[in-house]
Amino acid sequence: MRGMTVLAPPLNNKYRYFALVLIAATVVTFSSITLNYRNALNAAENSLELMGLGIAVSLEATLSRMQHDRETLFTDIITGGQWEGIAFLALCDGQGLTLLHSNPHLRNRRIADPQIREVSSKGTPLHAYETLGTGEKVFLMYFPVHIPGESGRSGASRQMVLKLALHTYPAEKIIxxxxxxxxxxxxxxxxxxxxxxxxxxxxxxxxxxxxxxxxxxxxxxxxxxxxxxxxxxxxxxxxxxxxxxxxxxxxxxxxxxxxxxxxxxxxxxxxxxxxxxxxxxxxxxARPERVITSRFELGPLVHEVVSSPEPPGGRGGEFSCAVSIPEGLRMTTDRDKLKQILLNVVENATAALQGGKNINGRITIVAEPADSAAVRIRITDTGRGMDPETKKNAFQPFFTTRAKGTGLGLAIVKKLTESLGGRVELESDVKLGTTVSVVVPAEYRGLQGK
Ligand SMILES: Nc1ncnc2c1ncn2[C@@H]1O[C@H](COP(=O)(O)OP(=O)(O)OP(=O)(O)O)[C@@H](O)[C@H]1O
Ligand SMILES: [Mg+2]
CATH class of the missing domain: 1.10.287.130 (Signal transduction histidine kinase, dimerisation/phosphotransfer (DHp) domain)
Incomplete structure (x- = not known):
């Protein structure tokens, strides 16, 4: 393993999905925050506008009804606290001359306010913001009014403008x-x-x-x-x-x-x-497995296994070996691999019989259809069986209890069977012997979904 470097793999996909979800959530949240904030600004301005219009209409009606004492009306409103949100009130003629003002000192002054001229000439209300000398920001409402009998002192036209300034802090609460x-x-x-x-x-x-x-x-x-x-x-x-x-x-x-x-x-x-x-x-x-399929009959393959150079039952044929395979049972899978699997299992069965005290040793090989189009090949021996520890480790590579064993036999069996899309089952008892079942699909269809 000289010169081996461990490279950091690219950032895992699960982190990326998580980041994407977080980015999407951030974008959506910020959009909705912005929208919400804009709505709050609009709502605040609308509420000021509605309040201004309401006060203006009501003042116009009051002024029209009053014949005397108009001069003190605005001052009374502010000092009486009738409408808490009002900063100041003024009534101007179309030229900007202040006819009435809540601050008596500012009456009869001419102010250069372009909005007054605009509202007076167009006859539609207008609103704007202004920062007062105190530093407070106020909402200004310019409202065109017609007040009988207020035409004259300056020779102004009958179209007048009510200018009211509203405190913005109640509306700013929404913002x-x-x-x-x-x-x-x-x-x-x-x-x-x-x-x-x-x-x-x-x-x-x-x-x-x-x-x-x-x-x-x-x-x-x-x-x-x-x-x-x-x-x-x-x-x-x-x-x-x-x-x-x-x-x-x-x-x-x-x-x-x-x-x-x-x-x-x-x-x-x-x-x-x-x-x-x-x-x-x-x-x-160690080699990665490549499956080469062919269609063949199982019976002859099992007979090849049992008549191999190391026959089950031992060289001297001390033990009996019975094979029972339905005639014409055909499979489409890797023949060489299946043979190698069976050879390994049969070799173990033979070794178990040789090592056991059982003088009536017997190996039985039976094939039968298994679940979902698979074939189950059961290799049973009446040999020495496995104790729980051996059974637990039997499929581990290099695990062996035999002096000349390498411990790779069953590990290879498992690996090859799985490469054919199958599985290996093991039953063993020290008194009864061992049964290894190799369950392999009758038709090899790759390892998708395995
Ligand atoms: N039929 C069996 N009866 C009793 N014990 C078994 C049987 N088959 C396997 N074993 C136990 O499982 C162990 C592992 O078997 P495996 O085939 O992997 O290795 P091995 O037979 O010891 O060596 P190798 O097959 O590599 O020559 C064996 O050493 C044996 O203890
Ligand atoms: Mg073996």
């Missing part, structure tokens, strides 16, 4: 409320973004940790594999080397014991075979 609401929502969103930031940091950290752990696990498996390999290879290699040296010395001496030389050569061949098998097993386990 303040909308502002506070907007502030709170912004704070909440800020909190959400902050949470997302820390969540992202934590998730990235835990992802990195998971990667490190998985790398470590991989390294641990590799290390275990290397030590088992070293151990497994060293023994046959030692024998091969020793016997090769012996044969060489004997042939040099040219008068060696022929029988001894033959024995040594046989050992060299059998130990080399062991090494070959080990490397085959390792490759079967």
């Amino acid at each position: 303040r409320q909308a502002g506070t609401q907007a502030g709170l929502i912004t704070l909440l969103l800020g909190g959400l973004w902050l949470t997302y930031y820390f969540l992202l940091k934590t998730m990235k950290h835990s992802d990195a940790m998971a990667r490190v752990i998985s790398e470590r696990e991989k390294m641990a498996v590799l290390g275990e594999m290397a030590s088992i390999l070293a151990h497994e290879i060293r023994n046959p290699l030692g024998s091969i080397k020793g016997f090769a040296q012996y044969v060489s010395e004997q042939s040099e001496a040219a008068r060696g014991n022929r029988a001894r030389v033959k024995e040594s050569l046989d050992t060299i061949v059998s130990e080399s075979n062991r090494l070959e098998l080990l490397t085959d097993d390792l490759l079967s386990y």
Whole structure:
């Protein structure tokens, strides 16, 4: 694993979706806050306008009814507190001459206010904002009025303009409320973004940790594999080397014991075979599987398995082996892989019988249709069975209880069966023996949805 670098993978999709949702929520929330704030501004202005119009209409009616004491009316309104929202009141003629004012000192003054001329000439009300000398911002309402008998002192026209200034603070309450609401929502969103930031940091950290752990696990498996390999290879290699040296010395001496030389050569061949098998097993386990399908009948395949060089029942045929496969049971899957699976299971059954005390050892291979168009192949032996610990670990690579086993047999069985879209089931009892069921789809359709 020299020179191995662990690259940080691109940001996981789940983080991106979360960020997108948060961005969408932020955009929607800010749009609605803006809209809400604008509505509040409009509502505040509308309420001032309505209030101004109401006061103006009512004042026009009062002034029309009054024949005397008009001069003190506006002052009385302000000091009497009749309408709390009014800052000041004025009645001007079309030229801007103040005829009446709530502040008596400002009466009979001419003010240069273009709005007065405009309202007087157009005859429609108008509103505007103005900042007073006190620094207060007021809402101004210019309202055209007709007041009988108020034509004259200055020779002004009968069309007059009522100018009223309203305090804006009651209406500003609506705006303040909308502002506070907007502030709170912004704070909440800020909190959400902050949470997302820390969540992202934590998730990235835990992802990195998971990667490190998985790398470590991989390294641990590799290390275990290397030590088992070293151990497994060293023994046959030692024998091969020793016997090769012996044969060489004997042939040099040219008068060696022929029988001894033959024995040594046989050992060299059998130990080399062991090494070959080990490397085959390792490759079967480590290589990614490519499924090559063909249509075949199951019966003949099982017969090939039971008549292999290492037949079930042992070389000497000490045990009986019964096969029961329905005739014409055909499958479309990878024939070689299925054969390798069955060979491994049958080999284990044979080994279990050899190791057991059962003198009436028997292996039974039965095939039957299983759930959803699958075929179940049951390999039962009456061998020594597995204790709970062995049963728990049987499918783990390199787990073995046999002196010459590599512990890859059942791991390969599981891996190959799964590559065919199937599963392996195991029943075992130290008194009764073991049944391994290989359930494989009769028609291989890839591994979609597995
Ligand atoms: N039919 C069986 N009866 C009893 N024990 C079994 C049987 N099959 C497997 N086992 C147990 O499970 C262990 C793992 O089996 P597996 O086939 O993976 O490895 P192995 O047979 O020991 O070695 P290998 O198959 O690699 O030569 C065996 O060592 C044995 O203890
Ligand atoms: Mg085995």
